[in-house]
Amino acid sequence: MGTTASQLGKDSLSEYQELTFLTKQEILLAHKRFTELQNRDERNHLNATRVPMEKILTLPELKSNPFRKRICHVFSTSEAKDGSLTFEDFLDLLSAFSDSATLEIKSHYAFRIFDFDDDGTLDCGDLEKLVNCLTGETDDTRLTSEEMRQLISNILEESDIDKDGTVNLSEFQHVISRSPDFVSSFKIVL
Amino acid sequence: MARSVDFDLSHTLMEAGLESPADEDGVHDSFSRLIAEQSQSEGQSAIELQDLQRDLEEEGQDHVAHLSGPEYREWIGSDDTEEEDNERQTDSLIKEPWSSATMKILSSMPSRTIGHSRGAIISQYYNRTMLLRRRRQSRPAIKDYSRSARPSIRGYGMEADTTDSAERKQERLVNNLQNLPVGDRVRMLRAMPLNLAEKTKLRRLTLETNKLTRSSSGLLCCSRLKLCIIIALRHSCTSTGNLPPELHKNREPFTGLELLTGTGYFSDTLMYYGYYSNYTLRSHMNNCTENNLPSSAKRECESKYPSYNMPLAYFFTIGMVFFITCIILVYSMSKSFGQSFRIDKSHSMLAMKAFCSWDFKVVKKSSVKLMSENIYTQLKELLAEVNQRHNKNTALQKLWRLMVHGLAWTICIAGTTGCVIAIYFSSDYVHKQRAGNVSGGSLLKEASLLALPVLVSLINLLLPGLFNLAAWMEEYNSPSVRTYVAISRNLMLKVSVLGVLCYHWLSRVAYNSDRDIYIKTSSQCWESFVGQELYRFLIIDFIFTLLNTLFGELLWRIFSDKVLKNKRRPGFDIAKNVLDLIYGQTLAWLGVLFTPLLPAVQVLKLLLLFYIKMSSVMMNCQAPRRPYRVSQMTTIFITLLCFPSFLGASVCVTYTMWSINPSESCGPFRGRKTMFQAGKHWIEELEKENPHLSLLARAHTYLVENPFFLFVGAAITLIVIYFHSQVVDGQRKIITLLQEQIENVGKDKKFLITRLQSMHEQKKTPKRSLASQDSGC
Numbered sequence: 001m002g003t004t005a006s007q008l009g010k011d012s013l014s015e016y017q018e019l020t021f022l023t024k025q026e027i028l029l030a031h032k033r034f035t036e037l038q039n040r041d042e043r044n045h046l047n048a049t050r051v052p053m054e055k056i057l058t059l060p061e062l063k064s065n066p067f068r069k070r071i072c073h074v075f076s077t078s079e080a081k082d083g084s085l086t087f088e089d090f091l092d093l094l095s096a097f098s099d100s101a102t103l104e105i106k107s108h109y110a111f112r113i114f115d116f117d118d119d120g121t122l123d124c125g126d127l128e129k130l131v132n133c134l135t136g137e138t139d140d141t142r143l144t145s146e147e148m149r150q151l152i153s154n155i156l157e158e159s160d161i162d163k164d165g166t167v168n169l170s171e172f173q174h175v176i177s178r179s180p181d182f183v184s185s186f187k188i189v190l
Numbered sequence: 191m192a193r194s195v196d197f198d199l200s201h202t203l204m205e206a207g208l209e210s211p212a213d214e215d216g217v218h219d220s221f222s223r224l225i226a227e228q229s230q231s232e233g234q235s236a237i238e239l240q241d242l243q244r245d246l247e248e249e250g251q252d253h254v255a256h257l258s259g260p261e262y263r264e265w266i267g268s269d270d271t272e273e274e275d276n277e278r279q280t281d282s283l284i285k286e287p288w289s290s291a292t293m294k295i296l297s298s299m300p301s302r303t304i305g306h307s308r309g310a311i312i313s314q315y316y317n318r319t320m321l322l323r324r325r326r327q328s329r330p331a332i333k334d335y336s337r338s339a340r341p342s343i344r345g346y347g348m349e350a351d352t353t354d355s356a357e358r359k360q361e362r363l364v365n366n367l368q369n370l371p372v373g374d375r376v377r378m379l380r381a382m383p384l385n386l387a388e389k390t391k392l393r394r395l396t397l398e399t400n401k402l403t404r405s406s407s408g409l410l411c412c413s414r415l416k417l418c419i420i421i422a423l424r425h426s427c428t429s430t431g432n433l434p435p436e437l438h439k440n441r442e443p444f445t446g447l448e449l450l451t452g453t454g455y456f457s458d459t460l461m462y463y464g465y466y467s468n469y470t471l472r473s474h475m476n477n478c479t480e481n482n483l484p485s486s487a488k489r490e491c492e493s494k495y496p497s498y499n500m501p502l503a504y505f506f507t508i509g510m511v512f513f514i515t516c517i518i519l520v521y522s523m524s525k526s527f528g529q530s531f532r533i534d535k536s537h538s539m540l541a542m543k544a545f546c547s548w549d550f551k552v553v554k555k556s557s558v559k560l561m562s563e564n565i566y567t568q569l570k571e572l573l574a575e576v577n578q579r580h581n582k583n584t585a586l587q588k589l590w591r592l593m594v595h596g597l598a599w600t601i602c603i604a605g606t607t608g609c610v611i612a613i614y615f616s617s618d619y620v621h622k623q624r625a626g627n628v629s630g631g632s633l634l635k636e637a638s639l640l641a642l643p644v645l646v647s648l649i650n651l652l653l654p655g656l657f658n659l660a661a662w663m664e665e666y667n668s669p670s671v672r673t674y675v676a677i678s679r680n681l682m683l684k685v686s687v688l689g690v691l692c693y694h695w696l697s698r699v700a701y702n703s704d705r706d707i708y709i710k711t712s713s714q715c716w717e718s719f720v721g722q723e724l725y726r727f728l729i730i731d732f733i734f735t736l737l738n739t740l741f742g743e744l745l746w747r748i749f750s751d752k753v754l755k756n757k758r759r760p761g762f763d764i765a766k767n768v769l770d771l772i773y774g775q776t777l778a779w780l781g782v783l784f785t786p787l788l789p790a791v792q793v794l795k796l797l798l799l800f801y802i803k804m805s806s807v808m809m810n811c812q813a814p815r816r817p818y819r820v821s822q823m824t825t826i827f828i829t830l831l832c833f834p835s836f837l838g839a840s841v842c843v844t845y846t847m848w849s850i851n852p853s854e855s856c857g858p859f860r861g862r863k864t865m866f867q868a869g870k871h872w873i874e875e876l877e878k879e880n881p882h883l884s885l886l887a888r889a890h891t892y893l894v895e896n897p898f899f900l901f902v903g904a905a906i907t908l909i910v911i912y913f914h915s916q917v918v919d920g921q922r923k924i925i926t927l928l929q930e931q932i933e934n935v936g937k938d939k940k941f942l943i944t945r946l947q948s949m950h951e952q953k954k955t956p957k958r959s960l961a962s963q964d965s966g967c
Contacts (some may be wrong), residue, residue: 018376019389064558065550077385088386096383097550108383114545119297127544134548135569136562143566147573151540154576159541161929162936172545179546187551 020095021105029190030094033059034087053083056090061188066133067113074112097188106186107176111169122167127152289950292943299939308384309356312363315382319366322374364395451639452725457718461725461787464718464856470499501858501868505847508783512840515779519832524914526825540572578667598660602679605656609649610686617642617694642723643730646687650773651734653683654766673765677826680769685834688776691727692842695720700850715853721784725791728777732795735770739806747810759812767803768827771796772835779839783846869894 008031016027037051053072062068072083075093095101096109115122116129128148135141159167159175176182367375379389448454458465547565552558620641657679666672700716747759778792847866852859859865877887893899
């Protein structure tokens with residue numbers, strides 16, 4: 001633990017504490033877990049190197065999550081849009097999924113995770129993918145196309161206030177604000 | 191989010207909207223101006239576009255319909271027959287073969303960029319810091335209100351413009367952040383949905399020039415004040431709880447059965463009404479009595495030291511308990527009403543299910559699969575429910591249903607009536623038997639006290655089963671209706687059972703207390719007897735709940751796991767459990783007057799019950815397959831707790847205080863005609879001692895004993911409630927108006943986009959037709 005702390009540096013540690021919803025222990029744990037994912041020679045340049053998405057997805061916390069790839073893509077700052085994460089991106093991820101993150105920030109990132117085509121709004125395609133992720137990959141739990149059509153038209157009817165056929169961020173947050181247990185379920189703890 | 195984001199030309203739009211959200215003209219006008227501004231960079235095409243816009247304004251929305259893409263039509267279209275709302279298919283902006291320019295504008299709409307682009311987020315937070323500053327400090331400089339800082343269509347229209355102004359926006363944001371107190375700044379930075387690198391940059395920029403550090407002393411002061419208040423409250427609570435008892439009597443030996451019956455060892459303790467004395471206790475009383483002082487000096491000496499008037503203390507403690515409980519209940523009721531009626535009619539069950547049901551904490555592969563399956567079945571059930579809503583029954587089916595409902599209600603009412611009659615006669619019989627039968631083992635006699643509570647608890651346990659059977663026969667479609675029916679039936683049962691018991695205690699036992707019919711000796715006071723009865727009811731209710739948990743849930747789970755080998759587990763019936771809690775609470779409220787320590791017993795019981803139920807739910811029950819509308823249900827339960835439960839209990843207690851003779855030989859009110867007279871007596875004594883307080887006495891006679899003021903108070907409460915309901919009604923109307931307005935804005939957006947698209951097509955076609963003409967020539 002001592003070595004990782006010295007590697008991280010006191011300044012950056014306090015800075016991370018101030019800018020994220022994580023505690024000191026959580027940041028140190030995240031650092032430890034992140035360095036485990038890095039190659040041996042990369043460990044000295046913490047923020048310079050990116051860990052590719054495939055490696056991030058080996059984390060048991062993400063491994064079986066159906067939204068794992070979306071999560072990586074949303075939090076990645078990579079230019080190439082390959083979903084690779086730096087340590088800071090990793091902290092961002094954990095901060096948004098942490099206990100003390102606000103409903104607002106959680107719903108913001110949830111929206112971006114569910115926005116599969118990254119066009120800033122949830123349209124029918126996004127909703128279909130979202131529902132498919134929720135019901136799982138296997139064929140026996142997949143909704144039929146008729147059911148899916150009905151489901152999506154109902155979702156839009158319920159949440160699309162301006163009737164433009166898509167759910168935008170404000171409408172999404174409006175729905176989320178009524179759900180009592182979203183904050184407790186939108187969590188990943190290392 | 192969107193509150194801070196609006197179109198740049200929103201002034202006209204908002205004004206038009208405020209007069210009437212349906213005022214299409216004003217809205218369209220503002221948009222034509224908007225389009226003009228947008229397309230100025232495109233030069234000549236602007237005028238053309240404006241003309242077209244004006245032309246089409248008269249023709250209205252109908253034109254938009256046929257422009258909808260065929261693909262989307264197919265998607266929603268087959269739902270046609272059920273959907274009354276045909277408009278919504280046409281009002282879609284997606285899956286249309288847009289041209290690239292339209293796509294560009296579409297993708298840079300504020301509603302789409304807000305969660306996305308860095309510039310939008312920065313300006314959003316700029317606005318927020320602005321608000322915070324405005325609230326916290328003196329007004330900022332006017333130049334800070336610059337328009338370009340707001341997210342605007344103008345800013346998003348052109349790529350170059352966005353990047354350019356983003357720098358300026360960021361500068362302004364940093365400037366604002368610097369002026370915020372440290373705590374707010376940290377909170378604001380933390381809550382920004384930007385990535386860490388950006389946030390680090392912002393923080394460094396903020397810290398660079400910032401030397402202004404404000405301590406959060408105001409906050410500290412506040413919290414200290416809060417702590418002080420809490421401590422003071424706690425002190426006052428404990429001090430009012432200490433009622434000095436009458437010191438006397440040898441106790442009966444402890445056998446163990448007392449824990450259930452509450453008699454014997456417990457009967458002459460602080461637990462019950464009969465133990466409290468009717469003295470006025472004075473500290474340093476001895477000093478005054480020892481010296482042989484003249485009576486005037488003695489009175490002076492007595493009045494110098496604080497005295498403790500036992501009956502008055504008893505009276506006011508009970509009164510305060512009910513008053514405080516009433517205030518807390520009304521407050522929480524109003525709060526939960528506010529929560530559940532904040533929203534309009536739609537409950538958005540499906541959307542909530544889709545957006546919020548995934549639990550990201552779940553890690554194991556098998557659990558993930560299980561959760562997927564669960565969500566799948568839930569979605570299917572919800573869909574089936576939505577479909578069922580559209581089905582209409584024929585007249586014959588309706589008649590059949592009506593008959594079934596009538597039969598079910600008859601069964602339930604008959605069952606309840608039977609139980610009530612049984613309790614009515616058995617309560618009489620059991621106690622007469624017990625009082626008359628002097629011989630026999632004392633243990634058996636003690637145990638026979640438990641017969642009535644056991645009977646009532648059995649009824650409470652078995653009758654809901656009958657109700658469930660009736661509900662199963664009725665086959666309700668919607669789960670909410672089923673829950674409401676179950677709640678009302680259970681409520682009917684509990685209210686009538688408690689009503690009969692109250693009649694038994696307050697009329698039969700209290701009225702006949704001097705005739706030894708129900709109570710074995712006249713030395714025992716009927717108040718203590720009723721207190722013991724309530725204690726027994728509470729304890730037996732607790733035991734039955736425990737047994738129900740053990741046999742109904744644990745053993746049933748084991749049986750169904752081991753023998754039946756199916757995975758169906760009993761569901762946790764929230765409605766029944768909450769009603770049980772309300773029943774227990776009503777017993778506790780009823781008993782406060784007769785058993786001052788009953789609330790303590792109730793608290794202990796609730797604590798135990800909570801942990802036992804929690805572990806039982808975790809171990810034995812399966813999650814309900816239908817989501818529970820938490821806020822709405824909470825409102826209903828709190829209303830039930832307030833209305834029949836608390837109101838009934840307080841009416842009973844007030845009736846007892848007001849018009850029933852207290853026991854002659856025990857309790858703080860012995861020798862008085864009613865308990866209420868304790869206050870009057872005290873006032874009279876006070877008047878005798880200091881004659882200039884006669885005003886107070888007169889006020890007391892007028893205010894408390896005159897029913898007129900009671901009516902005035904009730905009327906004022908009713909008026910306040912009426913005003914509040916009117917306010918809520920108005921807010922609901924405003925919500926619908928605003929929603930309409932949002933819809934109209936959406937329509938406008940749609941209209942503009944289709945115009946833009948047709949513009950582009952027309953721009954292309956003339957060229958093409960010109961070219962064809964050329965070739966033709």
